[in-house]
Amino acid sequence: MSDIDSLANKLIPHYSHFDVGNRLLFTGHSHQAWPDVAREGQLEYYDVCARDVDNKWNEAFEKTEVLRNYLRDFYDDPDAFYCREESTHVLFVSWLSSMDLKNKPKIISTDGEFHSLYRQLHRLEEEGLEVSYVPVNPDPTFADRIIDEMDDRTSAIMLSRVYFETCLINTHLTEIAAAAREKGIPVLIDDYHGTNVVPISVKEAGLEDCYILIGGYKYLQWGEANCFLRFPKNCELRPAITGWFASFSTLDAPRTDAPVEYDHSDQRFASGTYDPSSQFRAAKVVEFFREQGLTPEVLRKQYLAQVALLRNEFESKGFDEDIIRLTHREPVERNGGFLSLTSPHAREIRAILMDNEVFTDARDVILRLGPAPYTTEAQIKAVVNELHKAVEKLATRSV
Known part of the structure; x- marks a missing residue:
């Protein structure tokens, strides 16, 4: 039995509700299946609400701390703060509002960022913000081009650790962070495609003063509403977009004209009241991952093997490169957790696959095939076979 199947077959029985063993689910880069214990977490939340009513919050905060500790372990980052919110967009807007954008x-930023970041920055451009979108290619000179853009008018640098289209790992963050540090410019890193896929030590990488956006919807299997902003404990930023959860300690203090206060805690960038059910679900998943020994190293080995097999299977089919091709041919070690394919027909191909209940994902000209730890070798070969059929069907339509 291969290493891929050894882990996958061990995990499959624990995902019976999603029936992962009998379905071609290749949107793991977008939404992985939840293990059965996640359902127990949802039910647990209802029971806690019924039993404790308004006192449920103490237990809810404990669940969030479970998630924070998991992330501190993953990032080798025991001393940082991690602010929880419904989405990375909420956290991004709160963080951006603490910048001195007037002066x-x-x-x-870069031309390789996800829609959420790009759309918000582009809209703010319409209101007078100046945004420099540095091309990520050519890669060897990428850091130099980012550094060349730094000046005394720069509020922040915002870029990804793993690009959402190509799935290539950005290997220049340490160099960029060092240059930004010298100029006093904060760096925000979008790590939605890095967490639980590409291990990193914040300390060893020299990113301790950086801010990191983390989402639980993809590789963490936490589902929606479990997003975090990692920030250093000496952070004194004062977001203008702020909620009452950002300063619990002052709620009973008299209201004055004094500057708005912020707790020196994980909550600095928080908004307000939220639905904690997702944290109960995610805490069960954290427990499950630990029980199954799904360490960062184990997960990285699995994803590398799966992506390598996907790539080999794709190349063995001899696809017409005018119709579909590999987005890049960099060594697989530079790849994150999915295979990126480029095609002018990406959305049509995705629709044909979906008609056959094959789950993939398309963004513009990019088709993405994302396995998960429970994905077997047979499923990887099957999805490439289905892709080949879909491309042949598309070619027939075009004749």
Whole structure:
């Protein structure tokens, strides 16, 4: 039995509700299946609400701390703060509102960022914000081009650790962070495609003063509404977009004209009241991952093997590169957790696959095939076979 199947077959019985063993689920980069214990977490939340009513919050906060500790372990980052919110967008907007955009109206980003970041920055451009979208290619000179854009008008730098289209790992963060540190420019890293896929030590990478956006919807299997902003404990930023959860300690203090206060805690960038059910679900998943020995190293080995097999199977089919091709041919070690394919027909191909209950994902000209730890070798070969059929069907339509 292969290493891929050894882990996958061990996990499959624990995902019976999603029936992962009998379905071709290849949107793991977007939404992985939840283990059966996640359902227990949802039910647990209802029972806690019924039993404790308003006192449920103490237990809810404990669940969130379970998630924070998991992330601190993953990032080798025991001393940082991790603010929980419904989405990375809420956290991004709160963080951005703490920048001195009046006096430093320039943001440095890249042309490889996800829609959420790009859309918000582009809309703010319409209101006068200056955004420099540095091309991620050519890669060897990427850091130099980011550094060249840094000046005394720059409020922040915002970029990804793993690009959402190509799935390539950004290997320049340490160099960029060092240059930004010298100029006093904060760096925000989108790690939605890095967490639980590409291990990293924040300390060893020299990113301790950086801010990291983390989402639980993908590789963590936590589902929706479990997003975090990692920030250093010496952070003194004062977000203008702020909620009452950002300063619990002052709620009973008299209201004055004094500057708004922020707790020195994980909550600095928090908004307000939320639905904690997702934290109960996610805490069960954290427990499950630990029980199954799904360490960062184990997960990385599985994803590398799966993506390598996907790539080999794809290349063995001899696809017409005018119709569909590998987005890049970099070594698989530079790849995150999915295989990126480029095709002018990406959305049509995705629709044909979906008609056959094959779950993939398309963004513009990019088709993404994302396995998960429970994905077997047979399923990987099957999805490439289905892709080949879909492309042949598309070619027939075009004749």
